[in-house]
Amino acid sequence: MNYPVWYLPAIGGGTLIAIIAVTHVFISHFAVGGGLWLVLLETHAWRRQDKALYQFIRRFARFFVFVTLVLGALTGVGIWFVISLVQPAGTSALIHRFVFIWAAEWVLFLVEIVAITVYLHTFDRLPARRHLTIGRVYCTASWLSLFVINGIITFMLTPSAAAPTSIADSFFNPTFWPSLLLRTCLAGLLSGLFVSAAAAFWTDRDLAGRLTRITASWSLLALCGALPAGYWYLRSLPAPVQSLVEGASPTIVRTLAVGRWAVLALVIGLLLAVWRPARIGKPVALAGLATGLVLMGSFEWTREAARRPFVLHGSMFSNGLRVDRATADPFLPDIPWSRATSAGRELFKFQCYACHTLGGVNNDIIKRTRGMDEATLAAYISQLHAIRPFMPPFMGSDEERRALATYLTGLQPRPAIPASNLLQSGSLP
Amino acid sequence: MNPLVPQPDTLPAAWTLIQGLLLLVFPLHLLAMNSLLGTAAVVLWLRRRGGQLDLALAPRLSAMLPVLMALTVNLGVASLLFSQTLHGQFFYPAAILMGRFWLAVIPLLIMAYAGIYLLKRRAPRPRPRVTLVMTGIVLLWLTVAFIFTNNQTMMLNLPRWVDYFKTDGGTLLNLADATLWPRYLHFMIAALAVGGLITALTGRYLTERDPRLGAYAERLGLRLFGRVTLLQIGVGMVFLWRLPQSIRWQMLGGSMAATVLLMMAVGLALAILACASQRLTILCAGLLVTQVFVMSGLREMVRHASLTGQMRLSDMPLAWQNGALLFFVLMLLAGVATIGWLIRQALQPAAAAEEQEQPSKQSRALRS
Numbered sequence: 001m002n003y004p005v006w007y008l009p010a011i012g013g014g015t016l017i018a019i020i021a022v023t024h025v026f027i028s029h030f031a032v033g034g035g036l037w038l039v040l041l042e043t044h045a046w047r048r049q050d051k052a053l054y055q056f057i058r059r060f061a062r063f064f065v066f067v068t069l070v071l072g073a074l075t076g077v078g079i080w081f082v083i084s085l086v087q088p089a090g091t092s093a094l095i096h097r098f099v100f101i102w103a104a105e106w107v108l109f110l111v112e113i114v115a116i117t118v119y120l121h122t123f124d125r126l127p128a129r130r131h132l133t134i135g136r137v138y139c140t141a142s143w144l145s146l147f148v149i150n151g152i153i154t155f156m157l158t159p160s161a162a163a164p165t166s167i168a169d170s171f172f173n174p175t176f177w178p179s180l181l182l183r184t185c186l187a188g189l190l191s192g193l194f195v196s197a198a199a200a201f202w203t204d205r206d207l208a209g210r211l212t213r214i215t216a217s218w219s220l221l222a223l224c225g226a227l228p229a230g231y232w233y234l235r236s237l238p239a240p241v242q243s244l245v246e247g248a249s250p251t252i253v254r255t256l257a258v259g260r261w262a263v264l265a266l267v268i269g270l271l272l273a274v275w276r277p278a279r280i281g282k283p284v285a286l287a288g289l290a291t292g293l294v295l296m297g298s299f300e301w302t303r304e305a306a307r308r309p310f311v312l313h314g315s316m317f318s319n320g321l322r323v324d325r326a327t328a329d330p331f332l333p334d335i336p337w338s339r340a341t342s343a344g345r346e347l348f349k350f351q352c353y354a355c356h357t358l359g360g361v362n363n364d365i366i367k368r369t370r371g372m373d374e375a376t377l378a379a380y381i382s383q384l385h386a387i388r389p390f391m392p393p394f395m396g397s398d399e400e401r402r403a404l405a406t407y408l409t410g411l412q413p414r415p416a417i418p419a420s421n422l423l424q425s426g427s428l429p
Numbered sequence: 430m431n432p433l434v435p436q437p438d439t440l441p442a443a444w445t446l447i448q449g450l451l452l453l454v455f456p457l458h459l460l461a462m463n464s465l466l467g468t469a470a471v472v473l474w475l476r477r478r479g480g481q482l483d484l485a486l487a488p489r490l491s492a493m494l495p496v497l498m499a500l501t502v503n504l505g506v507a508s509l510l511f512s513q514t515l516h517g518q519f520f521y522p523a524a525i526l527m528g529r530f531w532l533a534v535i536p537l538l539i540m541a542y543a544g545i546y547l548l549k550r551r552a553p554r555p556r557p558r559v560t561l562v563m564t565g566i567v568l569l570w571l572t573v574a575f576i577f578t579n580n581q582t583m584m585l586n587l588p589r590w591v592d593y594f595k596t597d598g599g600t601l602l603n604l605a606d607a608t609l610w611p612r613y614l615h616f617m618i619a620a621l622a623v624g625g626l627i628t629a630l631t632g633r634y635l636t637e638r639d640p641r642l643g644a645y646a647e648r649l650g651l652r653l654f655g656r657v658t659l660l661q662i663g664v665g666m667v668f669l670w671r672l673p674q675s676i677r678w679q680m681l682g683g684s685m686a687a688t689v690l691l692m693m694a695v696g697l698a699l700a701i702l703a704c705a706s707q708r709l710t711i712l713c714a715g716l717l718v719t720q721v722f723v724m725s726g727l728r729e730m731v732r733h734a735s736l737t738g739q740m741r742l743s744d745m746p747l748a749w750q751n752g753a754l755l756f757f758v759l760m761l762l763a764g765v766a767t768i769g770w771l772i773r774q775a776l777q778p779a780a781a782a783e784e785q786e787q788p789s790k791q792s793r794a795l796r797s
Contacts, residue, residue, distance in 0.1 A: 002433075002434075002435040002436060003435055003521055003522060003525065004433075004522055004525045004526065004593050004597065005525070005597065006525045006528035006597070006598070006599045007597040007598055007599075008598060008599070016532070020535070045795065046795065049794070049795060050795075051794070051795055054795050054796070066546055069495070069499050070495065070498055070499050070502065070542045071539065071542070073499065073502045073503060073506075074502060074535060074538050074539055074542065075535070077502060077505075077506060077535065078532075078535040080506075080509075081524075081531060081532055081534065081535060082532060084513075084520075084521060084524055085524060085525055085528045085531060085532060085599070088435075088521035088522075088525065089435075091513075091521070092435075092438050092513070092517045092518075092521060093438055095438075095510065095513050095514055095517065096438035096439055096440065096441060096514060096517075097441070098753075099441050099447075099510060099511070099514045099753075100441060100442075100750060100753035100754050100756060100757040101753055101756070101757075102510055103450070103507065103510060103511075103757045103760075103761075104756055104757045104760040104761075106503070106506055106507045106510065107757075107760045107761050107763075107764035108760070108764070109503055109506070110503055110764060110768065111764050111767050111768060111771075113496075113499045113500065113503055114768045114771050114772065115767075115771055117496055117499075117775075118771045118772070118774055118775040121775065122774065122775060123796070124796055126774060126777075130774065134771065134774060137767060137771065141767075166752070167750050167752060167753045168752060336432040336433050337433060337593065339594050349597070
C-alpha cells in the first residue's frame with residue numbers, strides 16, 4: 001500500500017464514512033421509491049378526479065426534487081469523496097474495475113435529473129398521459145441506477161467465487177439478486193414513510209388520512225417483502241461472513257439488535273396507521289421516518305462491518321494492505337509515506353487506524369487494550385487474525401510488533417499514585 | 430520516479446480512449462459550473478444596481494440556478510471518474526493531504542444549495558436579505574472552486590507532498606504554488622464571462638415576450654462578457670508566464686500540438702471579442718463552447734507535461750473491458766436519446782401537446 005493516511009485519530013475515517021453513507025442511502029432509497037409514488041398517486045388522482053390529491057402531488061413533487069435531486073447527488077459524491085480519502089487503495093481498485101459501470105450509472109443520473117425537472121415543470125402543460133410517461137421515465141432510470149450500483153456494492157462483500165473473473169461475473173455476484181430485491185423493498189418502505197410524513201404536514205386532514213392509509217399499507221407490504229429478502233441475502237453470504245453476522249462479531253450483534261427493534265416499531269406503527277390513520281400526526285410520522293433511518297443505518301452498518309477484515313473481500317484488507325503480502329517481513333521500510341521516527345504510531349496509523357480510534361467513540365483502542373501489559377499485547381497482536389477473524393493479521397517484524405505494543409500501552413491512562421505512597425517515600429520533616 | 434507516487438491500477442481501456450471521454454465531459458462540467466457561478470454573480474450585480482429592469486431580470490436568472498447546480502455536480506462526477514482512472518495515483522495523495530478541505534466541499538455545496546432553495550421558495554422578501562443570501566452562496570462557490578484549484582495543482586506539485594511528514598491531518602493547501610492564483614483567477618473570470626453570456630442569451634430568449642427587458646438583458650450581458658474577456662486575455666498571459674519554463678516552452682513552439690491549441694485559443698478569444706461587439710450573441714455562445722473545449726485540451730497537455738518522468742503510459746497495466754465499455758456506450762446512446770425526447774416535451778408549446786392528445790374537460794377541471 002503506497003497511499004498516505006488521512007490521520008484523524010480521535011474521529012476515525014470509518015465514522016465519517018458511516019455518517020455520510022447512511023444519510024445518502026436514506027435519501028437515495030427515497031429517490032428510487034418516491035418517483036413510483038408520484039406516478040401511482042397521479043394516476044390515482046386522474047382516475048378518481050381527485051383534485052385535492054392532485055394539489056398534494058404537485059407540492060410533494062417539489063419537496064421530492066429538493067431532497068433528492070441535489071442532496072441525493074451531493075451526499076452520493078460525499079461517499080465517493082470520503083472513501084477516496086479513507087480507503088484510497090480500495091477506491092482506486094474499485095474505480096478501475098468498474099469505471100464503465102459507474103459511467104453508465106452517471107448517464108442514468110443525468111436522465112433522472114432531466115426527467116424529474118421536466119416532470120416538475122410540465123404539470124400544467126402536458127396532457128396527463130404524456131406527463132405520466134415522463135414520470136415513468138424517471139422511475140425507470142432511478143431504479144436502474146439502483147440496479148447498477150447494487151452490482152458494485154455487493155461485489156465488495158461477495159466477489160464471485162471463481163477468480164479471475166470477468167466484469168459480468170463480478171457484477172452479477174452471489175448476493176446481487178437478493179440484495180437488489182431487499183433494496184427495492186427498502187426503497188418502497190422508506191419512500192412510503194416519506195409520503196406519510198409529508199401527508200402529516202398537509203392541512204387537508206381528510207386527504208392526509210386517506211394518504212396515510214394507502215402509504216402505510218404499501219409500506220407494510222414492502223416491509224413484509226424486505227424480511228424474506230433479507231433472509232435470502234443472509235443465506236447467500238459466504239460462511240465466514242455469515243458466522244460474523246450471526247454472533248462472532250460483537251459490533252454486528254449490537255447493530256442487528258437495534259435493527260430488530262426498528263422493524264418491530266415500524267410494524268406496530270404501520271399497523272396503527274392502517275387502522276387509525278387519523279391518529280398519525282406530525283410527531284408519529286416523523287418518528288416513523290427516523291425509525292426508517294435507523295433500520296437503514298443498521299443494515300448498511302452490518303453490511304460494512306460484515307466485510308471485515310476486508311475492504312474488498314478476499315483481496316484487500318480494511319487497512320488497504322493486500323492479502324498476499326508476507327506477514328513477517330519488516331513493514332515500515334516498505335511504506336514510503338511512513339515517518340522514520342515513532343514506529344509505534346506509524347504502525348497504528350497504517351494498520352489499525354482503519355477500524356480503531358484513539359480515545360474516540362468508535363472502537364477506541366485505548367479502551368480495548370485496557371488492562372493489557374506490553375508483553376500480553378505484543379503476544380495478542382501476533383494472533384490478531386487467529387483470535388479475532390474480523391481483524392487482519394499484523395504485518396511486520398517482531399521488533400515492530402513490540403514497538404506497536406509499547407506505543408499502545410503507553411497511551412493507557414496512568415493509574416493515579418495514591419497519596420499515601422508519596423508521603424511514605426518523601427522524608428518527613 | 431518519486432517513491433511517494435502509488436502504483437497505478439490496471440486501466441480498463443486504452444489511455445487515449447479514457448482521455449477522450451474526459452475531454453468530452455470535463456468541458457461540459459466547466460460550462461455548467463461557469464454558468465452557475467457566473468449567473469449567480471450577475472444576479473448579485475443586478476441586485477446591487479437595483480434598477481427596475483435589473484430587478485425584473487434577476488429572478489429570471491436565479492430561477493435557473495437549481496438545475497444548473499444539479500448539472501454541474503452531475504458532470505463533475507463524470508469528469509472526476511475518468512480523471513481518477515487516468516491519474517488516480519496523483520489524485521488520491523493530493524486529496525488526502527488536503528483531506529479536511531476536500532471533504533468540506535460537500536457541506537459547503539449543501540449549504541449553497543439550501544441557500545438557492547431558500548431564495549426560490551420565498552422570492553418576495555426584503556431585498557437586503559435576498560442580497561445577503563446570494564452573496565453567501567457566491568462566496569461558498571468561490572471557496573469550493575478554490576479548494577478544487579488547490580487539489581488540481583497539488584496533484585502536480587510533488588515536492589509539496591513531503592510536508593505530509595510534518596502534518597498528516599489533512600490540513601495542507603497548495604498556497605505556495607506559483608500557478609495557483611493565476612489559475613484560480615483564470616477560471617473565476619471565465620465564470621463571470623459565461624454569466625454575461627447567459628444573461629445575453631436569456632435576453633435573446635425574452636425578446637419575443639418582453640422586448641424591452643430582452644434587449645436590455647442582451648446588451649448588458651454582452652457588455653459584461655466583452656469586458657471580462659478582455660481582462661481574461663491578460664490573466665491568461667500571467668498564468669502562462671507563471672507556468673514552469675519547460676511547460677511554457679512547449680506551448681510556444683516546443684510541441685506542435687500544444688502550440689496549435691494555444692494559437693487556436695488566442696484566435697478564438699479575438700473572434701469572441703469581435704462577435705460580442707457586433708451583438709452576435711448566438712455565434713458568441715458557439716465560439717465560447719469551442720473555446721472551452723480547446724482550453725480543456727490545453728489544460729490536459731499542461732498536466733501531462735507537468736508529470737513527465739512521474740508517469741509513463743507504457744508502464745501502466747492495461748486490460749480491455751470490452752463488454753463493460755460496450756454497455757456504457759449503449760447506455761450513453763439510450764440516455765442521450767431519452768434526454769432529447771424529454772427536452773422536446775418540455776419545449777413543446779402547450780397547444781401543440783394538447784392537439785396531439787385531446788384532453789378531456791375533466792383534466793382541465795383537475796388542474797384549475
